[in-house]
Every structure is written in C-alpha cells, then in structure tokens.
Amino acid sequence: xxxxxxxxxxxxxxxxxxxxxRIGWLVECERVKYEQVDPIVSPGRPSGHLHEFFGNGNIxxxxxxxxxxxxxxxxxxCSDTNDRSGYWAPAVYQGDRRIEAxxxxxxxxxxxxxxxxxxxxxxxxxxxxxxxxNQKRHVGFWEQQRKSTxxxxxxxxxxxxxxxxxxxDDERMLVLRMNYPNCWDGKHLDSPxxxxxxxxxxxxxxxxxxxxxxxxxxxxxxxxxxTDGGEDFRLSSGAWHTFHQDFWNGWDPTQMDxxxxxxxxxxxxxxxxxxxxLKKHGQYVEFVPAR
Numbered sequence: 001x002x003x004x005x006x007x008x009x010x011x012x013x014x015x016x017x018x019x020x021x022r023i024g025w026l027v028e029c030e031r032v033k034y035e036q037v038d039p040i041v042s043p044g045r046p047s048g049h050l051h052e053f054f055g056n057g058n059i060x061x062x063x064x065x066x067x068x069x070x071x072x073x074x075x076x077x078c079s080d081t082n083d084r085s086g087y088w089a090p091a092v093y094q095g096d097r098r099i100e101a102x103x104x105x106x107x108x109x110x111x112x113x114x115x116x117x118x119x120x121x122x123x124x125x126x127x128x129x130x131x132x133x134n135q136k137r138h139v140g141f142w143e144q145q146r147k148s149t150x151x152x153x154x155x156x157x158x159x160x161x162x163x164x165x166x167x168x169d170d171e172r173m174l175v176l177r178m179n180y181p182n183c184w185d186g187k188h189l190d191s192p193x194x195x196x197x198x199x200x201x202x203x204x205x206x207x208x209x210x211x212x213x214x215x216x217x218x219x220x221x222x223x224x225x226x227t228d229g230g231e232d233f234r235l236s237s238g239a240w241h242t243f244h245q246d247f248w249n250g251w252d253p254t255q256m257d258x259x260x261x262x263x264x265x266x267x268x269x270x271x272x273x274x275x276x277x278l279k280k281h282g283q284y285v286e287f288v289p290a291r
Contacts, residue, residue, distance in 0.1 A: 024109030024217055025263040025270035029055035030077040031101055034091060039063035040123050040194055040246050049129075049236040054087040054104040056250060065121035068250030078106075079271075084250035090129070090243070091236040092174070092225050099174070099233070103224035108217035110182070110264045112206050117256040118216045118249050123190040124198050126180040126219075127244030129237045138203060139179060140243055144172035145224060170229030175222065178245045182218035183208035194246075217264060219247055 031054055038047035044062050053059055055078045058071040063086065073081040087106060092099045108118075127140055168174055181198035188197035199212040208215050223245075227233075235242055249256075263270040 023111075023113070023264050023267045023269060024107060025259050027055075027083050027106045027108075028079045029083075029087065029104045029106060031104065032057040032075075032077050034098075035060075037061040038088070038246065039086075040125065040190070040248065049238075050091040051088040051236070051246075052091050052101060054089075054101070055106075056084055056086050059086045059088070059248075063248065065248070065250065068248065069120075069252070071250070082252065082255050084252075086248035086250060087221065087245065089176075089223060089245040093234050093236065094227065094230060095232045099225045099227055101223050102173075102226045103222065105222040107220045107222070108259070108263075109220060110215070110217055112215065113265050113267060115182075115215050115217050115260055115264050117253065117260045118251065119184070119189060120249060120251065120253050120256075121189045122184070122216075122249040123194060123247070124180055125194045125244055125246050126178045126221075127242075129242050129244045131239075131241045131243075134241050135243065138200060140245075141177055142240070142243070143175050143177065144168060145175045146172055167231050168227050168229045168233065170227075172227075172229070174225040174227055174233065176225075176243060178221045178223075178243070180219040180221075180245075180247060181212075182216055183212035184214040184216050185212045186214045217260060221245055 031052060033053050034050055035053065036047050036050045037060060038051060039059065039061055041047065042061070046061070055076060056068060056071055057075040057077065058067060068084045068086060071084050076084060083106070085106075087104065089101075092101070127135060179200075181195070181200050183199040183201050185197050185199075191197040197212075199209055201208050201215060201218075234240065237244065251259075259270070262268065
C-alpha cells in the first residue's frame with residue numbers, strides 16, 4: 001500500500017552552486033548479485049555478458065513488472081524500500097579479476113518543474129553495449145574520485161571522460177556517471193531497441209522533441225568501484241566505450257507521483273530513506289516513508 005513521505009530533516013539552504021540542476025530525489029542502493037541475465041534485452045535466455053544488479057534482488061531473465069511490485073521489502077537493498085525498480089550494469093574487470101561496485105546512487109532529477117511521473121513498467125537503456133567508439137558525454141562518462149574525504153570540496157577529479165581511463169591511481173576510485181533519457185513518447189513502455197520510445201531533452205532549451213513530448217524525471221546514476229589502482233580495466237560487454245546501464249521502473253505510481261510533486265515540482269533536493277535510523281545527512285531535504 002502506498003504511504004506518504006514526511007520531511008524528517010531540512011538543511012537551511014542547499015548549496016547555491018547546485019542551482020536548478022539538482023531538484024529531485026536520491027535513492028542509494030547496494031549490489032545484490034551478479035548474473036548473466038538481462039530481462040530487457042534477452043528475456044528468458046542468458047545475456048551476452050555478465051551484469052551487476054543493484055537494489056531489487058528478485059530479478060531473473062523472465063522478469064515482469066508485477067514481479068517487481070511483489071518483491072518483499074526484505075529483498076530490497078535500497079535506502080527507500082518502496083523503490084522496487086531494477087537497476088543493472090555490465091560487470092567491471094581488472095584483467096580476470098572482477099571489481100565490485102561499493103556505491104550505487106539513483107538520482108531522479110530535473111532542471112525544470114514540468115515533469116510527469118515515469119509510467120510504471122517503463123524500461124530503458126542508457127548507453128550502448130555495441131558502441132564502437134566513444135559515446136556522447138551527455139549519455140555518460142568515467143572519472144576518478146579521491147578516496148580521501150578530508151577535503152570534500154576537492155573530492156573529485158572533475159575531468160570526466162567518455163574515453164577509457166588507461167590507468168587508475170591507487171588513491172582514487174573509478175566512477176561511472178550515467179544519464180538516462182528524460183523525454184517519453186507517452187505510449188510505449190519499451191521499444192525494439194529499448195531506446196526509441198524515449199529521448200533526451202535539448203541540452204540548451206531543456207525542451208522535449210515533439211515526438212517525445214512528455215518530460216519525465218531524468219534518472220542519473222552514480223556507480224563507484226573501489227580499486228587498488230593499476231591498469232587493464234575492462235567491461236564484461238567489451239571495450240571501455242561499451243558502457244551502458246538498464247532500468248525497469250518498479251515504483252508504485254502513487255509514490256512516484258508524490259515524490260515528483262514534493263521534490264521536483266516543489267524544487268527541493270530530496271534524499272529518500274526508508275528508516276529514520278539511517279544516519280545520512282547532507283544538503284538534502286530528507287523524507288522517510290510512513291510505516
């Protein structure tokens with residue numbers, strides 16, 4: 001049953017440098033498993049490469065939206081257990097050794113307040129597993145993050161790159177930032193290529209194309225891999241430029257609508273968390289689902 005969200009902590013003023021680029025809500029999830037399945041691209045059969053799954057542990061090759069909704073809260077490894085969505089990405093390797101992600105964040109955001117909620121069951125893929133050259137930066141990019149948090153204002157190497165990072169310093173972690181399309185055609189929950197039913201808003205005007213007139217919250221993910229430095233990093237999908245991630249929306253429509261209203265239409269930076277005991281404060285309005 002959908003439940004209301006309540007503000008439990010509020011900073012005086014979010015950081016002014018964020019501007020309007022960070023209105024939305026943030027959910028933090030943990031890795032739940034590795035499996036060579038992809039219920040969007042290859043339902044009912046093995047995937048062409050290994051994937052790392054985050055959040056919902058009830059995902060198999062024959063996934064349905066109803067299965068996501070029926071997932072017990074105990075099988076949801078996210079700060080908001082009402083987020084029953086599926087998130088997965090190709091596994092990362094250094095040579096033959098698999099490198100596990102230690103942080104995964106899903107940020108539903110917008111630069112404008114004219115968004116409509118994502119439809120239940122929406123499937124989409126950001127990036128291209130078959131890419132043969134560097135992908136566009138607005139789709140995603142790699143960067144390195146310092147391990148030390150002694151100087152938070154210097155915590156990032158902001159020279160993000162869509163190119164392969166040939167060597168990782170042992171004092172840094174590998175980070176992939178992905179941006180999903182934020183315009184929807186209003187008709188289809190998926191398409192044969194898993195991308196044609198959605199599109200990116202114009203970078204300058206933030207307007208959606210006439211073919212995809214419905215602006216939805218832009219799902220931006222942050223996936224961090226704690227490495228020991230070195231070289232020879234690759235993806236299970238192939239070369240470095242084949243980066244991509246998959247998403248299957250499992251939010252209850254009432255909850256998605258409420259968060260869209262509270263955080264985007266309300267022009268707030270929200271961190272959604274499922275427990276008042278989860279001590280994660282920052283420059284966010286914090287909400288907790290009522291029990």
